[in-house]
Structures are given as C-alpha cells and as structure tokens.
Amino acid sequence: MKKNRNSAASTSARPMPSPEFADPLNNRYVPAPEVLKWARATILTEGGALYNEDHAHLESCNIQFMWAPEGFVKAGRTVLGQCEEVTFRCGPWQKGRQQQQMADWFGAVPEYLITLDASYCLTCSDVEFCALVEHELMHIGQERDEYGSPAFTKDGFPKLAIRGHDVEEFVGIVRRYGVGHPDGTLAALVAAANNTPEVAKINIARACGTCLLKAA
Structure with a gap:
C-alpha cells in the first residue's frame, strides 16, 4: 500500500549537501553516497516511506549520486538534476582517466550516474527534493522486447536504458507529486x-x- 507522499516526505530525514555549497565560489563536484542510501531505503525498497513499485527494475542496478555546485541552463531552462548512463566514447587514455576518476569516487564505475544541484537541494522543500530524485530515477527505464514485455539480459537482470518523459513529465511523478x-x-x-x-x-x-x- 502506498503511503501519503506529504507525510512520508516530512518524516523521512532527507540527505542534505554540505553547507559549503551555499558559497557561489565553490565549484567542487562531490560523490553523494548518502543520497543513494536514502533513496534505497525510502523509495526503492518495499516498506520504505515513499516506496514506489515503478522502480522495481532498479533493485540490482548500480546507480550512484553526485552533488554539483550549481545547475546550468539548457534550452532556456535551468537544469537541477540529470541522469546519465555512464559510457566512455573516447580514446584509451581518456577512457582510462575517466574510469579511474569514477573508481576513485565510487569504488567502481557505476552503470548510471544521477547528478543533483546542491545549491538547490540546500533550500528546496522535502517534497521538491523527493520529486527531483524520483524524476531522475524515472529516467532509468526497463527496455521492452519485441512483444512489448519487459526485457531481460541473458543473466536474468532487467535490461535498462535511458528513457524520456511520457509527455512533459513522467506520469508516475505527476501521480505522486502533482503538476x-x-x-x-x-x-x-x-x-x-x-x-x-x-x-x-x-x-x-x-x-x-x-x-x-x-x-x-
């Protein structure tokens, strides 16, 4: 049974970025394992305060989170979060450097990386933070086979890929957090x-x- 999103958001202590991100001169990118731990316990695991079965395919997915010092503007809109599949389309040395950086940050190269605007997350409400995290998680979708059923790898794990919005926003996010x-x-x-x-x-x-x- 799904719990009320407002009460759940108020009782689940959300992770907060370091206060140093309030400094406009701070330009560091910092791993955020505390966000992953919170998301796993609160949203992705059955029984969590904001558990959403729409994310069931992410149970075994290697996701990591990162704080960015600020957002950026794209197509006239300020970007507060971004989900990306971690790939390295470059030469051997560039790829080696990037893989090493990921391993230094997270212990291993993740499958997907979600980056959040720390300056925004310092001041937004609990519900806004939950909606932002869930929105980015929604971007990791399960592929479909030729019959329209959920696709799996040969090892039996969900076959994942980055997906776009249903319309202007994911239907699941609107259902839980409004428009x-x-x-x-x-x-x-x-x-x-x-x-x-x-x-x-x-x-x-x-x-x-x-x-x-x-x-x-």
Missing part, C-alpha cells in the same frame, strides 16, 4: 486537457493529411 508550479508548462497542459476542446476532434481529423490517409 508542479501552477504557471509551469505541465500545469498548463493539464488545464488544457481538463477544458472542453476548442476544436472538435472531427475537425482536426479533416485537416490532417495523416488522419485522412488512415481513414481512406
């Missing part, structure tokens, strides 16, 4: 979906060449 800021694009999308369509569906179909081809 976010009322002036955001997702809130506008939901509001539009809840309103009576301004143009009837039949009129759209008549104006769409693809629809006309399918109806022929």
